[in-house]
Amino acid sequence: MTSHSQPSVLWQRxxxxxxxxxxxxxxxxxxxxxxxxxxxxxxxxxxxxxxxxKMVSANVSGDLSSEMEVDAFRxxxxxxxxxxxxxxxxxxxxxxLGRARDTSLALxxxxxxxxxxxAKIGCTTMLAAVxxxxxxxxxxxxxxxxxxxxxxMPPICSPLVRPGRPAEEAPVVSKQLSDTILSSGMxxxxxxxxxxxxxxxxxxxxxxxxxxxxxxxxxxxxxxxAAFSHLRIPVVSLNEEGRVVVVSEENEEGKxxxxxxxxxxxxxxxxxxxxxxxxxxxxxxxxxxxTAEEESIMETLVTVVLDSSGQLVSLYKPGGPVLAYASAxxxxxxLTRQRVKELKSILNEAISDMEVD
Amino acid sequence: MEIGRDDGRTANQxxxxxxxxxxxxxxxxxxxxxxxxxxxxxxxxxPKAGTKKNENPEKACxxxxxxxxxxxxxxxxxxxxxxxxxxLKSICLLNINPNTTTSIIxxxxxxxxxxxxxxxxxxxxxxxxxxIPLKHLAVAICCCLTExxxxxxxxxxxxxxxxKAFAYLVFPxxxxxIIPEGSSHxxxxxxxxxxxxxxxxxxxxxxxxxxxxxxxxxxSTKMSAFLRRSLQSQAPNDSSRAG
Numbered sequence: 001m002t003s004h005s006q007p008s009v010l011w012q013r014x015x016x017x018x019x020x021x022x023x024x025x026x027x028x029x030x031x032x033x034x035x036x037x038x039x040x041x042x043x044x045x046x047x048x049x050x051x052x053x054k055m056v057s058a059n060v061s062g063d064l065s066s067e068m069e070v071d072a073f074r075x076x077x078x079x080x081x082x083x084x085x086x087x088x089x090x091x092x093x094x095x096x097l098g099r100a101r102d103t104s105l106a107l108x109x110x111x112x113x114x115x116x117x118x119a120k121i122g123c124t125t126m127l128a129a130v131x132x133x134x135x136x137x138x139x140x141x142x143x144x145x146x147x148x149x150x151x152x153m154p155p156i157c158s159p160l161v162r163p164g165r166p167a168e169e170a171p172v173v174s175k176q177l178s179d180t181i182l183s184s185g186m187x188x189x190x191x192x193x194x195x196x197x198x199x200x201x202x203x204x205x206x207x208x209x210x211x212x213x214x215x216x217x218x219x220x221x222x223x224x225x226a227a228f229s230h231l232r233i234p235v236v237s238l239n240e241e242g243r244v245v246v247v248s249e250e251n252e253e254g255k256x257x258x259x260x261x262x263x264x265x266x267x268x269x270x271x272x273x274x275x276x277x278x279x280x281x282x283x284x285x286x287x288x289x290x291t292a293e294e295e296s297i298m299e300t301l302v303t304v305v306l307d308s309s310g311q312l313v314s315l316y317k318p319g320g321p322v323l324a325y326a327s328a329x330x331x332x333x334x335l336t337r338q339r340v341k342e343l344k345s346i347l348n349e350a351i352s353d354m355e356v357d
Numbered sequence: 358m359e360i361g362r363d364d365g366r367t368a369n370q371x372x373x374x375x376x377x378x379x380x381x382x383x384x385x386x387x388x389x390x391x392x393x394x395x396x397x398x399x400x401x402x403x404p405k406a407g408t409k410k411n412e413n414p415e416k417a418c419x420x421x422x423x424x425x426x427x428x429x430x431x432x433x434x435x436x437x438x439x440x441x442x443x444x445l446k447s448i449c450l451l452n453i454n455p456n457t458t459t460s461i462i463x464x465x466x467x468x469x470x471x472x473x474x475x476x477x478x479x480x481x482x483x484x485x486x487x488x489i490p491l492k493h494l495a496v497a498i499c500c501c502l503t504e505x506x507x508x509x510x511x512x513x514x515x516x517x518x519x520x521k522a523f524a525y526l527v528f529p530x531x532x533x534x535i536i537p538e539g540s541s542h543x544x545x546x547x548x549x550x551x552x553x554x555x556x557x558x559x560x561x562x563x564x565x566x567x568x569x570x571x572x573x574x575x576x577s578t579k580m581s582a583f584l585r586r587s588l589q590s591q592a593p594n595d596s597s598r599a600g
Contacts, residue, residue: 160411171435183522183559299443311560315524319443323529323551326570333563 078297086285093291098335100277100289103343105222105350107230115231117350119223122291123213128223130205130231134245137193137200145192145200149178151207151220158212158292173217176316177207180305181224184274184313191268194236201233214291215278217303222343225273229351232265272307275343276314277336279304281322288335302329304336308344363516368509371498371576376478376587378486386487390479392511394469399479401487403459416451418458423476426465437463437473444527444554445480450490459489470514471499473525473556478584485588494584495553496577497527500569502561508572522559524566526552526573530581549581550574 074081074092085091095101101122110116113129120126137144151174153167161167181187192201205227207220239245280287282298295301300320305313312333317324324332366372372393381387384400391397408418421441423434445461461483463476474497481495501512501523509516517523528549552570561569 165410168439171432172439175432175436179558185560300447307560310563312557312563312566313560314557315555315566316557317552317555318440319445319447319527319554321447323553324555325551326567329552329567329570 078293082294082297086282091287097285098288100339100342103222103346105226105346107226107350107354114234115227117223117226117230119219119226121215121219121222121289123211124215124219125211126207126209126219126223128205128207128227130203130227132234133202133204134194134199134236135202136198142197143193144189145202146189147182147187147203147205149181149205149224150174151177151209153209153212157209169216173220176217177220177224180221180274180314184272184307186225186270186273187228187268188271212292214295215289218276218278218289221274221276221305225275226347226350228268228270229347230354231268233268235265272309272311274305274307274313275340276303276305277339278302279332279335281320281324281328283322286328286331286335288339302332304332306333306336306340308340310337362509364513368507369572369576371511371579374580374583376482376584378482378588386483386485386489388479388482388486390475390482392471392475393513394467395471395475396466397472397476397479398464398466399476399483400462401459401483401489403487403489404454404457405460406457408456408458414456417449417454419446419449420458420460421445422460422462424462424464426468437476440473440554440556441477441480444477444495445484447553448481448491448493448495448529449484450492453490468514470512470517473497474499474527477527482584482588494530494581495527496530496580496584497525498573498576498580500524500526500573502565502569506565508565508569510572510576520559522557522561524555524557524569526570527554528574528577529553530577530584549577
């Protein structure tokens with residue numbers, strides 16, 4: 001139906017538009033091709049996919065109509081589109097199979113939090129912030145603090161998340177993050193204790209996903225680790241009732257009678273930071289750091305978390321049509337080792353940039 | 358090397374397994390699986406017409422509901438649901454009944470360690486009982502690593518809490534199966550050695566993990582033989598059930 005009206009509109013435009021030297025000579029051919037292509041699309045189901053493929057391979061020339069056709073092919077046959085790139089060991093965004101997207105870290109993104117970081121892997125963006133509060137430790141562990149980790153996927157991050165339709169991945173990533181951070185032993189909970197049996201720190205780590213474009217767990221873990229590296233424990237002192245309160249910086253002068261319980265703002269000592277890499281297994285290929293489009297087409301994901309001493313913190317493969325043999329597992333772990341080195345250097349650079357300021 | 362476990366088992370010994378099918382009479386398929394004191398009941402309803410909003414209507418859809426024994430549904434339950442859903446999706450033949458939903462409800466009856474593997478085994482047996490078309494069966498096992506570096510199988514809850522690390526592994530089990538096109542089959546690697554699902558807790562070295570994989574593969578052959586025997590020996594379903 002639309003193909004009938006389109007030629008008349010284009011004929012009108014052709015007569016009124018100014019002569020474009022680039023297009024001028026080819027515009028008739030251009031137009032005819034466009035009409036022909038739209039007819040072909042509507043007949044695609046009848047003629048079968050071979051016709052479409054022939055068309056795609058014939059149009060190697062760089063005229064403007066080929067862009068639209070490539071986009072349509074990408075939407076109609078996503079798996080075939082990606083496999084054509086995989087045959088050349090490359091991906092649609094020109095990355096080789098084992099390379100992750102560009103990663104950047106900014107520490108101190110949230111000024112009011114005690115520690116914060118903004119991590120970006122490609123387009124996936126995560127904002128992590130740590131807030132410390134004093135609480136009474138439970139009886140079973142009187143000289144240990146605790147950490148509460150929460151991961152949010154607000155509707156800003158993806159068109160599939162709406163206020164009444166929470167994302168399926170949010171509680172899963174949240175639980176994975178808390179398991180990974182607590183079991184990796186990055187933070188010694190005894191460091192979070194203030195007065196044994198009476199007061200200890202509770203660290204609330206909140207991670208907000210601002211843009212969900214694949215590898216959510218990787219970006220969230222990087223943001224969490226960076227936020228803890230940036231964390232400065234606030235100064236506290238005992239007030240008249242014997243409770244521990246945080247000393248605020250504005251009214252320092254009148255507080256001579258209150259001795260701070262811990263002097264100066266100190267950082268946490270972090271041992272063995274965990275870093276992760278998510279890979280997709282598809283037939284014989286292993287693709288590192290998938291985008292959301294790749295994740296939705298090729299559904300087998302493997303997430304490997306290694307800490308800085310090379311120990312395996314977690315290997316998470318939640319089902320998926322492709323089986324992982326020992327060789328594939330070894331390859332994923334090798335890719336993760338390389339990635340750990342990259343991420344460590346990015347984190348150290350970000351920390352040293354903060355300290356220079 | 359013999360390590361003394363609390364209940365006198367050796368490192369490679371599994372707890373006594375019991376599986377019974379067709380125990381609920383309203384569900385289209387049901388099974389209960391117990392490993393020692395851990396018991397899980399699974400019920401399957403389906404295929405029902407229609408899929409959920411974001412799912413692909415050209416394929417069948419699977420929905421899992423996990424009910425804990427006590428307490429409210431929280432994040433651990435949601436995580437188990439997602440893991441189960443993806444594992445079971447990979448063993449079902451999704452193209453046979455497009456635009457349908459199959460619901461699997463898991464009820465934890467008692468938890469004494471290795472809960473997720475027990476639930477996966479129960480769900481697989483319930484799917485067979487409901488006659489949902491499957492590519493192959495799945496067998497789940499829990500391997501843990503002790504402080505001294507030994508790998509033991511199928512821990513109780515007390516043992517699980519003392520362990521340095523543990524891994525839940527799910528292997529495919531097939532005497533005859535439909536091999537997918539273009540599957541990455543290396544020479545010398547059997548299909549039964551590929552992992553469908555792996556979930557680990559705790560820090561372990563890469564060699565320990567590969568060691569766990571080998572032990573898990575060896576034990577999965579025993580479990581899959583038990584699964585096949587118990588599924589074959591029970592009486593065929595009567596056709597009077599609604600389906």
